[in-house]
Structures are given as structure tokens and as C-alpha cells.
Amino acid sequence: xxxxxxxxxxAGWFLENAWLIPLIPFVAFFVILLFGKKMPxxxxxxxxxSMVAALVVAAGAAYQWIDRVDSSHGEEVExxxxxxxxxxxxxxxxGIGEHIDxxxxxxxxxxxxxxxxxxxxSTEYVKGxxxxxxxxASITLFxxxxxxxxxxxxxxxxxxxxxxxxxTSFLLIGHWWEEKANSEAAxxxxxxxxxxxxxxxxxxxxxxxxxxxxxxxxxNDSAAAGQFGSHNALMWAAIALFIACxxxxxxxxxHTWLPDAMAGPTPVSSLxxxxxxxxxxxxxxxxxxxxxxxxxxxxxxxxxxxxxxVIGGITVIVAAALAFVQNDIKKVLAYSTVSQLGYMxxxxxxxxxxxxxxxxxxxxxxxxxxxxxxxxxxxTASHHSFDMKKDMGGLWKKMPITFGAWMVSTAALAGIPFxxxxxxxxxxxxxxxxxxxxxxxxxxxxxxxxxxxxxxxATYLVFFGTPRGGAAHFMGVEHGLEHRDDHAHETLGHDDxxxxxxxxxxxxxxxxPEPVRGRPFPFAKYDSPWKITAxxxxxxxxxxxxxxxxxxxxxxxxxxxxxxSSIGLPLAEHEADGDNAEQVSSEHAVDESVGAEDVGAAExxxxxxxxxxxxxxxxxxxxxAPGLLLVLAGFLVSLFLxxxxxxKRKNVLSPLVGITERNKLFGAGHRFxxxxxxxxxxxxxxxxxxxxxxxSKAAYWFNQNIIDxxxxxxxxxTKRTGEWVYRNIDxxxxxxxxxxxxxxxxESGHALQPVQSGKVNHYxxxxxxxxAVGAIVLILLNV
Amino acid sequence: xxxxxxxxxxxxxxxxxxxxxIARRNAVMVLMSIELILNSVNLNLVAxxxxxxxxxxxxxxxxxxxxxxxxxxxxxxxxLMIYRNRRSIALDELSExxx
Numbered sequence: 001x002x003x004x005x006x007x008x009x010x011a012g013w014f015l016e017n018a019w020l021i022p023l024i025p026f027v028a029f030f031v032i033l034l035f036g037k038k039m040p041x042x043x044x045x046x047x048x049x050s051m052v053a054a055l056v057v058a059a060g061a062a063y064q065w066i067d068r069v070d071s072s073h074g075e076e077v078e079x080x081x082x083x084x085x086x087x088x089x090x091x092x093x094x095g096i097g098e099h100i101d102x103x104x105x106x107x108x109x110x111x112x113x114x115x116x117x118x119x120x121x122s123t124e125y126v127k128g129x130x131x132x133x134x135x136x137a138s139i140t141l142f143x144x145x146x147x148x149x150x151x152x153x154x155x156x157x158x159x160x161x162x163x164x165x166x167x168t169s170f171l172l173i174g175h176w177w178e179e180k181a182n183s184e185a186a187x188x189x190x191x192x193x194x195x196x197x198x199x200x201x202x203x204x205x206x207x208x209x210x211x212x213x214x215x216x217x218x219x220n221d222s223a224a225a226g227q228f229g230s231h232n233a234l235m236w237a238a239i240a241l242f243i244a245c246x247x248x249x250x251x252x253x254x255h256t257w258l259p260d261a262m263a264g265p266t267p268v269s270s271l272x273x274x275x276x277x278x279x280x281x282x283x284x285x286x287x288x289x290x291x292x293x294x295x296x297x298x299x300x301x302x303x304x305x306x307x308x309x310v311i312g313g314i315t316v317i318v319a320a321a322l323a324f325v326q327n328d329i330k331k332v333l334a335y336s337t338v339s340q341l342g343y344m345x346x347x348x349x350x351x352x353x354x355x356x357x358x359x360x361x362x363x364x365x366x367x368x369x370x371x372x373x374x375x376x377x378x379x380t381a382s383h384h385s386f387d388m389k390k391d392m393g394g395l396w397k398k399m400p401i402t403f404g405a406w407m408v409s410t411a412a413l414a415g416i417p418f419x420x421x422x423x424x425x426x427x428x429x430x431x432x433x434x435x436x437x438x439x440x441x442x443x444x445x446x447x448x449x450x451x452x453x454x455x456x457x458a459t460y461l462v463f464f465g466t467p468r469g470g471a472a473h474f475m476g477v478e479h480g481l482e483h484r485d486d487h488a489h490e491t492l493g494h495d496d497x498x499x500x501x502x503x504x505x506x507x508x509x510x511x512x513p514e515p516v517r518g519r520p521f522p523f524a525k526y527d528s529p530w531k532i533t534a535x536x537x538x539x540x541x542x543x544x545x546x547x548x549x550x551x552x553x554x555x556x557x558x559x560x561x562x563x564x565s566s567i568g569l570p571l572a573e574h575e576a577d578g579d580n581a582e583q584v585s586s587e588h589a590v591d592e593s594v595g596a597e598d599v600g601a602a603e604x605x606x607x608x609x610x611x612x613x614x615x616x617x618x619x620x621x622x623x624x625a626p627g628l629l630l631v632l633a634g635f636l637v638s639l640f641l642x643x644x645x646x647x648k649r650k651n652v653l654s655p656l657v658g659i660t661e662r663n664k665l666f667g668a669g670h671r672f673x674x675x676x677x678x679x680x681x682x683x684x685x686x687x688x689x690x691x692x693x694x695x696s697k698a699a700y701w702f703n704q705n706i707i708d709x710x711x712x713x714x715x716x717x718t719k720r721t722g723e724w725v726y727r728n729i730d731x732x733x734x735x736x737x738x739x740x741x742x743x744x745x746x747e748s749g750h751a752l753q754p755v756q757s758g759k760v761n762h763y764x765x766x767x768x769x770x771x772a773v774g775a776i777v778l779i780l781l782n783v
Numbered sequence: 784x785x786x787x788x789x790x791x792x793x794x795x796x797x798x799x800x801x802x803x804x805i806a807r808r809n810a811v812m813v814l815m816s817i818e819l820i821l822n823s824v825n826l827n828l829v830a831x832x833x834x835x836x837x838x839x840x841x842x843x844x845x846x847x848x849x850x851x852x853x854x855x856x857x858x859x860x861x862x863l864m865i866y867r868n869r870r871s872i873a874l875d876e877l878s879e880x881x882x
Contacts, residue, residue, distance in 0.1 A: 757878060758877070759877070761804070768804070768805070
């Protein structure tokens with residue numbers, strides 16, 4: 001039954017049937033699970049085929065969506081919504097279907113595309129694994145979960161996809177569960193995200209209470225038009241939903257599961273960190289943007305911070321700082337992801353919707369590429385180790401494709417001009433400045449400084465300097481003992497403090513049996529096999545190219561044009577910077593009578609809508625200059641520091657070497673970071689123990705003294721009663737009766753024993769005799 | 784057509800069958816005697832169906848024939864297995880269920 005059929009008239013086949021996109025991988029999951037082991041390639045072919053099919057449908061839908069936008073001639077572009085009744089409960093219908101607009105198209109295309117590449121990569125990377133088929137089944141369902149969530153026309157389907165992802169991320173992170181660290185990481189990921197998920201349920205319930213509907217479009221329209229009873233309720237709904245996003249998108253302070261999730265196979269990390277799972281939280285905020293925007297009064301006059309921007313901002317800085325002290329290449333990338341997700345949240349928090357969504361888009365390509373490059377290094381060069389200090393170094397000579405893809409993606413991540421990350425990240429930073437969120441502008445540029453600094457450090461350790469450990473073996477230069485001495489003297493002090501940190505040693509370690517390797521490309525014959533390097537080449541290209549879909553610096557606003565109808569709020573006319581604040585405050589004074597809820601939008605009283613988001617700022621090289629200078633500074637500082645610390649070259653920053661040992665303040669700061677801000681300690685030791693220990697102690701006392709006393713007393717009296725009953729009733733009365741009946745049965749049995757002769761003829765004779773007697777009785781009675 | 788003719792014939796068959804079941808030692812003969820009993824019943828059914836001009840009796844007789852065939856099949860199978868195990872199908876030797 002169609003709930004909303006009016007939209008489907010002339011939308012085009014792919015837009016109308018976009019529900020196939022999640023359905024194909026979802027069905028493929030069952031096919032792989034049931035028949036995968038009997039297939040020649042262990043089910044991987046089904047997974048890849050389903051992702052390609054989903055990609056084709058998504059690409060068709062994207063093409064038709066672009067057509068739809070272009071033919072709208074400046075009018076509002078309606079999303080394509082189709083819903084069928086999934087189940088009914090007490091008159092409430094829960095639908096399942098599709099909600100296609102610019103935002104959904106972007107993420108659908110992204111997920112299908114990256115999943116395809118990651119699955120191709122996986123056929124090489126997990127080749128010969130003992131749970132090869134299950135791996136492909138899980139990863140296909142994982143993509144399906146994200147696609148279901150992205151397509152969701154209502155909150156119920158959104159939660160469905162959200163939870164499927166939670167489950168499959170658990171399966172995939174714990175793929176090698178034989179090692180305890182891996183299964184613990186999987187559990188940690190599952191439970192940490194679960195903490196946030198409570199918020200999703202609460203928030204959804206509150207939204208249902210406020211708007212009386214679970215349809216996303218209905219909620220967005222009502223919120224944008226101000227049709228709700230209580231602004232406070234909406235604020236609490238937004239906060240509850242945002243808590244879910246904090247858990248899912250690894251925002252501070254629930255980001256601790258993300259780095260541990262590195263225990264899974266590298267392609268999983270890559271998929272999890274680029275386009276699925278962690279993006280889900282950001283996507284939820286972008287999807288329900290009117291709820292958050294109105295509920296938290298984002299862009300209200302005079303607002304200097306709000307929940308989303310503050311959490312995002314803290315995450316940017318904290319995660320970037322944590323990335324400095326990691327030895328595991330995947331953990332550097334993990335914290336980098338956390339930091340970039342912080343950027344996206346911060347962007348949404350300051351009203352830069354388009355920039356944030358565009359950052360989802362560009363970040364997916366370059367972060368996926370970085371993870372796959374890390375996997376390529378561990379697969380080919382460092383004997384399945386991810387330790388940058390022990391098993392890497394100097395790899396650039398022998399791995400040209402991996403190196404090239406890494407460098408391009410690093411440049412994109414760092415926001416170097418004309419790489420994709422620059423266009424998206426710079427716009428977030430610029431928007432923060434233009435929307436008068438000065439603090440977050442500063443956070444943004446400091447974050448950019450830190451980003452390039454930690455990436456320079458990682459790049460130096462991985463690709464330059466002398467090869468160490470596994471990499472030395474790969475490069476054909478063995479100078480083991482000499483090098484080990486060097487390593488012991490390493491002076492940033494990482495090794496000295498690692499004792500007081502339990503997790504420091506659990507570097508994600510891929511130990512699967514050595515399979516037969518595929519063939520590398522002929523032009524890079526020492527690099528990884530082609531199934532690994534081909535995705536790297538594609539993603540590396542996109543790490544540059546994807547930015548040009550929306551490059552304000554060169555005057556391209558195409559992406560913005562395609563997606564702006566998904567915001568759910570109208571764009572406000574952009575005002576000049578200088579007099580913005582004054583003008584706003586004067587108008588604010590005039591319109592104060594409008595009411596507390598409308599304060600934020602008073603400046604746009606001329607527009608018909610009450611709430612609106614600011615238009616993206618005009619790009620100017622002058623405005624981007626401070627950020628770019630900081631990026632350059634970050635690169636130079638980190639380069640010199642890396643050379644001084646790891647390369648032992650004398651330069652300007654050499655005096656800083658060993659500062660963590662000489663200076664107490666720096667040492668404490670470093671230890672603080674190595675221990676991940678003690679958040680894990682806080683969660684485990686303080687919160688879990690603090691709650692669990694007194695409770696268990698009290699329960700023990702209650703158990704010993706009160707319950708046991710009662711039980712003992714009851715037991716004693718029961719025993720006495722029981723003894724009396726035993727002597728009098730049981731022994732004499734009951735036993736007497738039982739014995740007597742037994743005796744009777746015994747005797748009668750003995751008397752009838754001869755009848756049971758065991759001979760068929762006798763039985764037959766008895767049968768017929770009895771029948772004859774019966775017949776005679778019947779005749780006598782009838783006569 | 785008198786019912787008594789049919790009834791006398793079937794009663795005779797029935798009695799021969801009962802005698803066979805009780806008196807014979809050979810398991811195959813006992814099975815054949817059971818067939819006799821069943822067929823005497825069939826005869827009754829068909830006879831009354833004929834007299835009462837009713838098709839039900841005929842149909843029921845057909846069912847009895849089918850069931851009898853199945854029963855003989857199972858019975859002979861059992862006899863065969865007993866013979867293989869004990870080299871004899873004398874029923875009075877099979878008295879392991881003796882109480």
C-alpha cells in the first residue's frame with residue numbers, strides 16, 4: 001500500500017526505485033551466508049556484484065536527480081518519497097521506503113562506490129582467511145545497513161539501518177576474535193555506541209510526541225515552519241539525538257571506541273571510517289537539520305557557541321592532539337578521522353550545512369585511500385605490523401603507488417590548496433568566521449595546523465628515514481642490531497611511559513595465514529598486488545578530483561546547487577561582514593515582541609520563513625590566508641621535529657628533542673595524551689567501578705545478613721517440621737498405603753503371569769475369545 | 784438373493800481364518816489366515832452394499848484390500864527378517880516376551 005504516491009509521477013525510474021539500492025546488498029547478505037561457501041570464490045563475487053548493482057542504481061538515481069534539479073528552474077526541488085506500510089500497531093503505521101534528495105543521493109553514491117572498492121581490495125587482503133565467506137557476508141550487510149539508514153523516509157527505518165550497522169560493526173571489528181584484544185575492542189565499540197543509541201530512541205520518541213509523525217519530511221517541515229508546541233521539548237529532542245550522534249560518530253567524549261576499532265581487518269576500518277558508520281551520526285544531524293538548527297538555535301543572533309559546535313570543536317582539537325602520540329599507523333588515521341568528524345559536526349553547528357556535507361563527501365575518498373594505503377603497507381612491506389616506529393620507514397622507493405596515493409590523500413586531508421580537502425574544510429572554517437563564531441574559526445585553523453603536523457610526522461615515519469624491522473626486511477636492508485640501539489634511544493619518551501597504559505601494546509595485528517599473493521601492476525612490481533593498488537589509484541585520483549564539484553576558489557558551486565534543497569531550511573541572503581552584528585542587534589531590538597522562539601531569525605523577518613541558514617560565504621584568498629599560513633607552519637614545524645627526533649639531523653628544532661623528559665610540564669602533557677586523556681580510566685575505573693563496587697558490596701552485606709538470616713530461620717523450622725512429618729505421616733501412613741498397594745499389584749501380577757506366554761497364537765486365541773464373548777453379550781442384550 | 788447365503792460363507796471363512804491364526808505355527812500361514820479373515824469381512828461389506836443398493840460398502844472393501852496388501856507387505860518383511868536371524872519361522876519358538 002502506498003502512503004505517498006503523489007511524488008512518483010514523473011521522477012524517473014531510478015529515483016522511484018531507489019529502494020533497490022539497499023535491498024540488493026541486503027538480499028546478497030543472505031545469499032552469501034547460505035550459499036557462499038560452495039561458490040568458487042567463497043561468496044565474494046556475490047558481495048561485489050551486489051555492490052556494483054547498487055552502485056549502478058545509485059548512479060542512475062544521481063543522474064536523474066541532477067536532471068530534476070536542473071529542470072526545476074530555481075524552484076524548490078521536492079524530494080522523491082515512497083513509503084509502504086511495514087507494520088501497524090494500534091493504528092500507528094510504520095512505513096518503510098525511500099526518501100531521495102540531494103543529501104541522500106550523495107551519501108548513497110559514496111557508500112556504494114567505496115564499498116565496491118573496499119570489497120575488491122578485500123578479496124586480496126583477507127585471502128585465505130578462515131572466515132572469508134562470513135567476512136563478505138558481514139561487510140555486505142554493513143553497507144546495506146548504511147544504505148537503509150540513508151534512504152530512510154522515517155525515523156523507524158533510520159533506526160533499523162543504524163542498528164544493523166551497530167551489529168555488523170561488532171562482527172567486523174571482532175572478525176579475528178581469537179585474540180582477546182580484538183573481541184574486547186568489538187565489545188567496546190558495540191557498548192559505547194549503545195550508550196549513545198539510548199539518545200536516539202529517546203529523541204525519536206520526543207519527536208513523535210512533538211510532531212505526531214515519524215516521517216522525516218514531516219518533522220523537518222514542521223520544525224522549519226515553527227509548528228511545534230514547546231521549544232524546550234524540541235531542544236531536548238535535539239540534544240538526545242545529538243547524544244546518539246556523539247556515540248556513532250566518535251565525538252568527544254565517546255570517541256574512545258573508534259581507535260580501538262582498528263582491531264578489525266584494515267578494509268573494514270577503511271569502510272567504517274570513510275563512508276559508513278561514523279558518518280551516520282553526521283548524516284543524522286544533516287538529515288534532521290531543521291530539528292537541530294531550530295532546537296539548538298544555531299545561527300541565533302549573538303550566539304557564540306552551541307552544543308553541536310562545542311562538541312565538534314573539542315573533538316577537532318583533542319583528537320588531533322591524540323594523533324601525535326600514536327605509534328600505530330591505523331590509530332593515527334583513526335584519530336584523524338575523529339578530528340575530521342569534529343570538523344563536520346562543528347560545521348553543522350555553525351550553520352555551514354553544505355560545507356559539512358561536502359566534507360563528508362571529500363573526506364570519504366581520501367580517508368578511505370589512507371586506510372587502504374596503510375593496509376597495503378602492512379600487507380606487503382611490514383609483515384602485518386602497523387607499528388610505524390618498529391616496522392616501517394623508507395618505503396617510498398619500492399611502493400610508488402601506495403606512496404603516491406598516500407601523499408595525495410595526506411595533502412587532501414591537510415587542506416593543501418587544490419586538493420579536495422581544502423575546498424570542503426576551508427569552507428567550514430570560513431563559514432564559522434562569517435557566522436560570527438570566532439572561537440570555532442580559531443579552533444578550525446588550529447585544527448588545520450595540527451592535522452598537517454601529525455600527518456607529516458606519520459608520513460616521515462612510514463615512508464622516509466631508515467627502514468626498520470619488517471620494512472628493512474622488505475627493502476632488503478637488514479641492519480637489525482644497530483637500528484634497535486637507535487630505537488631504544490628515541491627521545492620523545494613514548495616508550496618510557498607506555499608501561500602505565502594497558503592498551504598501548506595492542507596494535508591492531510593482522511595475523512592470518514600467508515596466502516598466495518596476487519600479481520602487482522607491471523610498472524610497480526614491488527608494490528602490493530593490483531587488487532590492492534587499483535582501488536588506491538582510483539581513490540587517490542578522487543582525493544584530488546572530488547573537490548572540484550564544489551570549489552569556491554575556482555568558482556564552482558555545483559554540489560551546493562544540487563543539495564541545497566535537502567537542508568530543509570531556506571538560505572538567508574548573505575550580509576556584509578562588518579556591520580552584520582550591529583544591524584542585527586538593532587533589528588533584534590525592534591522585533592523582540594515576536595517572541596522568544598523567533599529571536600534567532602528576527603533578522604530575516606522579511607523572508608516568509610522563520611528560520612534560515614546563512615548562505616555559504618564568498619571565497620576570498622585573503623580570508624583563507626591565515627589558515628593556509630598555519631598549515632605551512634604546521635608542515636615545517638613537524639618536518640623539522642620529525643627530522644630531529646626520528647632522523648637525528650641537526651636543525652633549528654633540535655633543542656626541542658627530549659623535552660618530554662627534561663621538562664615536567666611537557667612530560668605530564670605527553671603522558672596525558674598517551675593515556676588518551678585518561679578517558680578509558682574514567683569510564684572503567686571511576687564510572688563502572690564507582691557504580692558497580694558499592695552496589696555489589698551493599699548487595700553482598702544484604703545477602704549475608706538479611707537474606708541469609710531469613711533463609712536460615714526458615715530452613716531450621718522447615719527442617720523440624722519435616723522431621724516430624726517424616727516420622728509420623730510419611731513412614732507410617734503414606735508408606736503403609738504404598739507398600740500395601742505394591743504388594744497387591746505384585747501378587748496379582750504373579751497370578752496373571754502365565755497369560756503372558758509370549759506366543760502369538762495364544763494372544764490371537766485370547767483376542768478372538770474376547771471378541772466372541774463380546775459378540776455373545778451384544779446378541780443377548782439385543783434380543 | 785438372501786443375505787444368509789453370504790453371511791454363512793463369510794462366517795465359514797472367518798472361522799477357518801481364526802482357526803489358522805490360533806493353530807498354525809508357521810508365520811506365513813498365520814498371515815494367510817489373517818487374509819482370510821479380512822476377506823470374509825470384505826464379503827460381508829460387499830454383500831450388504833449389494834442388498835442395500837449403496838456404494839459405500841464397495842468403496843470400503845477396496846480400502847480394506849489396499850490396507851491388507853500393505854499389512855501383508857510389512858508382515859512378510861518381518862517374517863523374512865525373523866527367518867534371516869533365526870533360520871526358522873515357527874511362531875511358538877518366538878517367546879522372548881514371555882512374562
